[in-house]
Amino acid sequence: MLYSVALGFFDYDFFTPPKWVGVANYVNLFAKDELFWQSLKVTTIYSVVSIPLRLVLGFLIALLMNQDVPGIYVFRSLFYVPTILPSVATSFLWMWILNPQYGLINYALEAILGIQGPGWLASEAWALPALIIMSLWGVGGPMVIYLAGLQGIPRHLYEACDLDGGNAVAKFWFITIPMMSPIIFFNLVMGVINSFQVFTSSYLMTQGGPNYATYFYMLYLYDTSFRYFRMGYGSALAWVLFFIIMSLTLLNFIGSKRWVYTGNL
Amino acid sequence: MGETAVTCARHQKAAGRGHGVHFRRQLWHVVVFILLVLLSTIISIPLFWVISNALKAPTEVYLYPPRWIPRPPQWGNFAKAWSMLPFWRFLRNSLVTTVVPTVATVFVSALVGYSFARMRWRGRDAVLMLCMATMMLPSQVTLIPRFLIFKQLNWTDTFYPLIVPSLFGSAYDIFLARQFLLTLPVELEEAATIDGCSTFGTWWQVIMPLCKPVLTVIAIFAFMGHWSEFFGPLIYLNSRKNWTIMLGVVSFQDRLEGEVSIHLMMALSFLTMLPCLVLFFSSQKVFIEGIALTGVKG
Numbered sequence: 001m002l003y004s005v006a007l008g009f010f011d012y013d014f015f016t017p018p019k020w021v022g023v024a025n026y027v028n029l030f031a032k033d034e035l036f037w038q039s040l041k042v043t044t045i046y047s048v049v050s051i052p053l054r055l056v057l058g059f060l061i062a063l064l065m066n067q068d069v070p071g072i073y074v075f076r077s078l079f080y081v082p083t084i085l086p087s088v089a090t091s092f093l094w095m096w097i098l099n100p101q102y103g104l105i106n107y108a109l110e111a112i113l114g115i116q117g118p119g120w121l122a123s124e125a126w127a128l129p130a131l132i133i134m135s136l137w138g139v140g141g142p143m144v145i146y147l148a149g150l151q152g153i154p155r156h157l158y159e160a161c162d163l164d165g166g167n168a169v170a171k172f173w174f175i176t177i178p179m180m181s182p183i184i185f186f187n188l189v190m191g192v193i194n195s196f197q198v199f200t201s202s203y204l205m206t207q208g209g210p211n212y213a214t215y216f217y218m219l220y221l222y223d224t225s226f227r228y229f230r231m232g233y234g235s236a237l238a239w240v241l242f243f244i245i246m247s248l249t250l251l252n253f254i255g256s257k258r259w260v261y262t263g264n265l
Numbered sequence: 266m267g268e269t270a271v272t273c274a275r276h277q278k279a280a281g282r283g284h285g286v287h288f289r290r291q292l293w294h295v296v297v298f299i300l301l302v303l304l305s306t307i308i309s310i311p312l313f314w315v316i317s318n319a320l321k322a323p324t325e326v327y328l329y330p331p332r333w334i335p336r337p338p339q340w341g342n343f344a345k346a347w348s349m350l351p352f353w354r355f356l357r358n359s360l361v362t363t364v365v366p367t368v369a370t371v372f373v374s375a376l377v378g379y380s381f382a383r384m385r386w387r388g389r390d391a392v393l394m395l396c397m398a399t400m401m402l403p404s405q406v407t408l409i410p411r412f413l414i415f416k417q418l419n420w421t422d423t424f425y426p427l428i429v430p431s432l433f434g435s436a437y438d439i440f441l442a443r444q445f446l447l448t449l450p451v452e453l454e455e456a457a458t459i460d461g462c463s464t465f466g467t468w469w470q471v472i473m474p475l476c477k478p479v480l481t482v483i484a485i486f487a488f489m490g491h492w493s494e495f496f497g498p499l500i501y502l503n504s505r506k507n508w509t510i511m512l513g514v515v516s517f518q519d520r521l522e523g524e525v526s527i528h529l530m531m532a533l534s535f536l537t538m539l540p541c542l543v544l545f546f547s548s549q550k551v552f553i554e555g556i557a558l559t560g561v562k563g
Binding site: 061064065067068069070071072073074075077078079080081082084085086087088089090092093094096097102104107111137139140197199200204218221222225226231234235238239241242 | 293294297298300301302304305308309310311312314315318326327329330331402405406408409410412413489492493495496499500511514515518527530531534535537538541542545546549
């Protein structure tokens with residue numbers, strides 16, 4: 001770890017000995033490096049769209065999954081399966097599904113809505129949305145965690161609400177949501193951490209393109225460190241990433257005091 | 266599945282007739298059921314699609330509108346794709362870098378977790394805190410220093426960088442094992458001690474069997490994690506003889522760029538999914554409960 005802090009101040013490509021450059025790496029990063037800002041922008045857009053979608057969809061589906069209907073275990077499993085598959089395999093699968101000419105999505109768009117689908121991964125405007133859609137396939141991840149939370153809500157709270165004459169909406173707003181707030185919070189924090197680690201899909205499916213439209217932060221970190229072997233600069237990138245994740249998590253924690261109900265845990 | 270929904274609806278309607286509240290609840294269940302069938306179908310399409318395409322003939326893949334069930338299914342695709350690169354070799358490499366870390370992770374988390382949960386030693390809680398703190402640190406931060414250290418050790422292009430770190434356990438799994446151990450009654454161990462069992466013997470003969478649920482969860486997640494690992498092999502393994510399956514699949518795609526080969530690509534993708542699917546469906550119960558326990562995977 002200390003090694004990593006130190007490296008951030010060096011210019012090191014491991015063919016020549018490390019050279020002390022002071023804070024130059026960081027100055028370059030913030031002041032001159034357009035790719036850094038681009039990768040940050042891509043990652044931020046992805047997070048801002050994908051995380052809330054996954055949080056809300058996951059929650060709604062978990063509510064459905066918490067009902068007492070036949071075959072519920074089958075449904076739960078089907079939703080969870082996509083999250084256990086190797087990301088390499090899912091990336092290739094989705095490349096094919098998103099294929100503009102023969103892909104399933106564009107076929108569905110034309111067959112159901114009668115519109116010509118976009119070029120998805122080949123289009124600068126649609127590549128990132130394509131990856132966001134793909135991330136929704138993994139909605140089973142947050143879903144099971146919600147589900148575990150929903151099942152942990154004591155039944156007597158709902159019974160009390162019944163006695164007080166509360167209807168289903170009241171139960172949802174005044175019991176389910178507050179009781180679930182720590183879980184929602186947990187999923188939010190995990191969502192932020194995960195979205196900053198997106199690598200495989202962009203590396204395999206788009207190589208960051210077209211024109212850096214899907215150049216995720218991790219991809220930039222990888223290119224810098226392991227393609228161009230700029231280890232010092234890569235360390236600086238890693239530390240910036242660390243502070244971003246840390247401050248977001250911290251912000252979440254501070255913000256959570258206002259809305260997360262922890263009861264007497 | 267649609268047929269079941271209808272029968273079920275009819276059945277539930279019949280059951281609820283005449284009781285207002287009851288009827289509404291039944292109706293609600295039917296609505297939920299139909300919604301679930303719809304959503305589950307949508308979410309399963311991609312998986313169905315990979316299997317369907319893996320079994321298609323080269324030109325069948327490009328039919329428009331797409332054909333759902335291949336006619337006739339080309340079972341030979343799997344063998345063909347498998348033989349195009351030395352995949353047996355890659356499989357061996359994948360197994361080495363998956364099984365060894367999995368076993369190590371289970372063993373170490375049980376042992377260290379036991380130490381944290383039961384034994385008293387100076388600074389124990391401080392060490393536990395330190396252990397937990399490493400969880401907060403994203404792996405990217407230590408990525409480069411780790412790489413440089415392994416490079417110094419001349420370990421690049423070997424399996425050591427992928428195996429050795431797991432010998433020290435992962436903070437998360439250790440914590441999980443500890444939490445589980447805390448729920449076990451101490452009396453069991455005391456009884457074993459009175460019967461003349463050594464500390465290690467107690468751990469092995471009493472604790473390990475009791476910890477089976479949590480250790481299974483740890484093992485399954487460790488196996489899937491290491492099996493699917495892409496970044497580690499990508500930066501550490503250069504020569505082809507050391508590649509894991511994931512690297513093999515990726516190079517397969519590069520090699521066949523432009524050729525008519527989607528069906529083979531899908532066949533390979535499905536083969537890499539297979540161990541995860543088998544593991545998942547054979548241990549489903551443990552799995553869904555285990556996730557409640559761990560809360561991993563976002």
